[in-house]
Amino acid sequence: QKILICGFPHCGTSILKSIIGHIEDVEEIYNEITVITKKSDKKFILGKWPFTHDDFFGKKYKDYIKIFIIRNPLFVFSSLNKRFNYKIPNxxxxxxxxxTLTRFIKYKTNxxxxxxxxxxxxxxxxxYDELKKILNDIGFQYDDSIFDNSKYTNVLNGARLLDKKPQNNDHKHYRTWQINQPFISNNDISKIDLNEDQIEKIVNNQYVLQIYPDIKSTF
Structure with missing residues (x-):
C-alpha cells in the first residue's frame, strides 16, 4: 500500500514521515518524491512531497493513502524567512x-x-493522540517506541548525519540533522520573525482564521 505525505514547505512533512517510517511494516523512501515506483516486501511503502498538487487527489493517485499536513503560517514563514534570508521563492x-490551505480545508471539512x-x-x-487515530484507521501495527527518535538514525541519500547543527542553507545535511531530532513542536513564539506586511496578510486572511481562529492572540 502506497502512502504519500504532502503539505507545504516547513509544515512538518519530514517529521511526520519519520514517525511513520519507524513502523516495522513500513518501507520509508528518504528522499522527496511525487510518485512511488519502488517495490517492497513490506506492507506499506511511504514517501513524501513537501507541496500539495491537485493530481494527488485525482485518478492517478486513487490507490494511494494521502496524509495532508498544514502548520500555523506564523511559524511557517518565520522558518522560510530564516532559510531564504527573507527572499522567499515564488x-x-x-x-x-x-x-494549499484551501485544499486542506476542503478535505478536512468533507x-x-x-x-x-x-x-x-x-x-x-x-x-500524539490525533496522529494515532490516523495510524489506527490506516491499520498500522505499532507501539509508542515510534515516537522516540533517539532509537533511530535517518539519513537522506547523499548526506550524512553531522555532530553539530549545519547551516540551513546546506539543505540536505540540515534536513538529515532535522529528522534525527526529538519529536517535539518547534512552534516557539520567541522565534517568530516576520515583517509587518507578512503579519498583516497572515492574521487577517479568512482561510487562516478558519483553521487558526486564535492566531491574532499570538501577539
Whole structure:
C-alpha cells in the first residue's frame, strides 16, 4: 500500500514521515518524491512531497493513502524567512500557502476515503493522540517506541548525519540533522520573525482564521 505525505514547505512533512517510517511494516523512501515506483516486501511503502498538487487527489493517485499536513503560517514563514534570508521563492509564497490551505480545508471539512488531514500543532498534543487515530484507521501495527527518535538514525541519500547543527542553507545535511531530532513542536513564539506586511496578510486572511481562529492572540 502506497502512502504519500504532502503539505507545504516547513509544515512538518519530514517529521511526520519519520514517525511513520519507524513502523516495522513500513518501507520509508528518504528522499522527496511525487510518485512511488519502488517495490517492497513490506506492507506499506511511504514517501513524501513537501507541496500539495491537485493530481494527488485525482485518478492517478486513487490507490494511494494521502496524509495532508498544514502548520500555523506564523511559524511557517518565520522558518522560510530564516532559510531564504527573507527572499522567499515564488513557489513558497503566501499565495501558494493559501492555495494549499484551501485544499486542506476542503478535505478536512468533507473527508474522503484514504485522505487524512492533520495540523502540525495536533501532532504532539495528548501523546500524539490525533496522529494515532490516523495510524489506527490506516491499520498500522505499532507501539509508542515510534515516537522516540533517539532509537533511530535517518539519513537522506547523499548526506550524512553531522555532530553539530549545519547551516540551513546546506539543505540536505540540515534536513538529515532535522529528522534525527526529538519529536517535539518547534512552534516557539520567541522565534517568530516576520515583517509587518507578512503579519498583516497572515492574521487577517479568512482561510487562516478558519483553521487558526486564535492566531491574532499570538501577539
Amino acid at each position: 513557489d513558497h509564497n503566501f499565495v501558494c500557502y493559501i492555495n 473527508p474522503e476515503n484514504n485522505i487524512y488531514t492533520i495540523k502540525y500543532e495536533d501532532l504532539f498534543k495528548n501523546n
